[in-house]
Amino acid sequence: MVNFKEDERLSTLNHSCAHVMAQAVKHLYPHAKFWVGPVVKEGFYYDIDLGNDVVNDEVIAAIEKEMKKICKEGKKIYRREVSKAEAMEMFKDDMYKLDLISNLEDGNITVYDQGDFTDLCRGPHVDNTKLCKNFKLVKHSGVYWKGDANNHVMQRIYGVCFPTAEELEAHLKELEEAKERDHRKIGKEMELFMTDDLVGRGLPMFLPKGYTVWQELENYIKDKERRLGYLHVMTPCVGTVNLYKTSGHWDHYKENMFPPMEVEGESFVLRPMNCPHHMMIYANTQHSYKDLPIRIGEIAHDFRFEASGTLKGIERGRHFCQNDAHLFVTPEQIESEFSNVVDLIFNTYKDFGITDYRCVLSLRDPEDKVKYHDDDEMWNNAEDALRKVLNDLGIEYTEEIGEAAFYGPKLDVNVKPAVGNEYTLSTCQLDFCLPAKFNLTYVDKDGQKKTPVVLHRAILGSLDRFMAYILEETKGNLPLWLAPVQAMILPVKNDDEELNAYAHDLYGYLLDNNIRADIDERAEKLGYRVREAQVKKIPYLIILGKQEAQDGTVSYRLHGQQNTTTVSKDEFLAMLKDEIATKKLSK
Structure with a gap:
């Protein structure tokens, strides 16, 4: 799928087409006012205040018709520089433009003219509206001004534009294919899951057939894990704030957590991940080096406060179930256990026919002392250890700075779905940090207490996201063993x-x-x-x-x-x- 934002040629064209759309809207709705109209990876959009008028399919058709007229006229597009005072005067009746201008420094404020329409913009733009003729308005929605639920709703209209009609047609076919593969559409047709705002956005509910698929995935991965010596546990969906202060999540991950609940003088939160609970399970018993590795697994319910704009069916929700596990190992066992995890990932992918993926060594940004646990020696040791393991195993990978977990580097296995951008499905993280924070120990062969190393790993990732991925890859034509009705x-x-x-x-x-x-x-x-x-x-x-x-x-x-x-x-x-x-x- 094309990324309009990253393609300079398409970015300029789509930015210009956003202005063509705004001009067309102004012709049809003289009272319309405009907030921002950026290029995004999917094309472009413009946020519009239409007063009491609401956008629907008929309105979209009318806007497209007017846009075609504007493109056919082929008006030249001119760039002008104005002072802040001139800009304020030019848009004095438009609260949205005034808000934007008020945040700009005086000097070098630019506006673009095309026929009877002028808009505030940094540009750049194409030279002529005729160049924007190969466009399509693809969807519309209501959004809060500035993304703030306390503000009023504006109309957001999305579109795409290409240099040629052939490129536009090919892209629209891709969009149609994406629509047919969308797991939300498939899930509705197959009666797998549902959402309802009364329950809460990002909180999907699995219907009987969907839960059957979910259970088959759970049974599948737990059976593979049991054969490899994993011990499965069940832990609570909540924990005290102090638990997450001990782990460091409160300092590094708080903005992604649901707010605390005060009960009988204690603060509790819905857990965003399971490692603190598993650390406490390990700490419940004294361990010898002979006990290690200890592999604790769980299909765990987790909660993260994702922004509403990022929510997408069961692919990205505020509640999900991780196929999580934590492996407590000695330093000498890191390579063999990591190798076993990698084998499990790729064996699982083979069972599901997953072949389009890449491995990423996710490292910290050493300049970011806020996001990451501040211990240079620990990070250097952990990154070197993980890099050595990957090299020894002969795994091809790329390195990405700033993508590590706050406590350690990780191997991410990113899949490229049939439609859309790649995302992480499986992960294995190397952690020297949390075991020390929880004072975890084992007794080595010399009778000395040592701190274990922990491998955090998820094979299916979350069962929810994995199900979404498989539905979209197969268009819902699940293999017989996984089909809810066979x-x-x-x-x-x-x-x-x-x-x-x-x-x-x-x-x-x-x-x-x-x-x-x-x-x-x-x-x-x-x-x-x-x-x-x-x-x-x-x-x-x-x-x-x-x-x-x-x-x-x-x-x-x-x-x-x-x-x-x-x-x-x-x-x-x-x-x-x-x-x-x-x-x-x-x-």
Whole structure:
């Protein structure tokens, strides 16, 4: 996907097109006033005060029509420098421009003219409005002025602009593909999860089918972890403020946490991560070097106060469940344990067919003494240790400054989804800091107390985000083992007693053999029920008629296909069980 903000050519063009849109709006709504119209990575937008008028699809169509007229006229775009006093006079009736101007220094204030429209802007712009003709307004929303919920709502209109019609058409196809892959759309169609502002923004609720997928992911990763010696625990979703002061999160992460709750003279917060709880579990028992490594795992509910503008379904919420674990190791065990974590990450990716990813060594910014724990020796040791491990393992990686956790460097595995920008799915962090803060120890072979090293790691990341990623990669066509409904039974007729009896017999047979089956015997035409099952991405559709009932057979078709295959019940069950056991990837 194009990043308009980073492409200088597209940035200038889209900035100019934002002014064309503003000019068109001014023609249609002379009372309109404008806040800011920046270029963003998705294109451009303008925040507009239309008074009592509200933007809808008809309004967007009218604005686009007027923009085409402006582009066709091909007015020259001129840059002018004015004094602050001149600018204040020029926009004296526009509170938004006056607010912007008041924060500018006198001198070198620039405005741009195009025909009958003048706007405050730093530029740069193209020379002629005709160059902005290949545009499209793509969406609109209401936003608070300056992003402050105490202010009034403005209308924000987004658009994109390209040098050629072909580039615009290609981009619009990408946007349509992104819309079809959006996990929020897929989640609604498949009845997986929901959100409601009455519950709270960023607090998704998993419906029965979605929770089935969630549980399958939980069972999958916990089973792999158990085989590797992980010990699973359950810890509270809250902790005292003092717990997070001890860990350092209160100083370095407080702005991302929900505010404290005062109860009986103590301050509690919803936990944003699980390491402090796991540190306390380790501290509950005396440990020898012979006990290490100790691998504590948890599917943990966490809460972070993400900005409302960043919330996105189950990909980014204020509540999520981490596939978290903390490995307490001796310094000599760092490389082998880190290697095991990396193997687990890549084995998991293989099971899900994830191939488009890159490894990033995330380091601190040594100049930032606020964000990061201030201990140069600790950081140098930790970064050198992690770099050595990656090199010894032969892992290709890039280094990024300023992306470390506040307590230590980390390996981030960033995936490139089918649409949109890359993001971190898995991580493994090396930590010399928190064990010391919690006074954790083990007794070495000489009887001396030593401080363990901790590896913080998440393989699926959060189950929520991982589910969103898989839904978008597969367009909801989940592999059989993960599908919430694995087989849908569709009797051709719903008024045939013999057929209905066989349909229910088959339904019970599949359920008894741990196949997630459902039966649709509604008084609807078969074609309608088939189409509905296809929308819900059910892998196997079982079409039952009189012949199947008489022969005790199963006629099935795969999702998205038209041809039907007939086999015995036992053959059908064996086929499903083999596909589930091998975790065969969906096509």
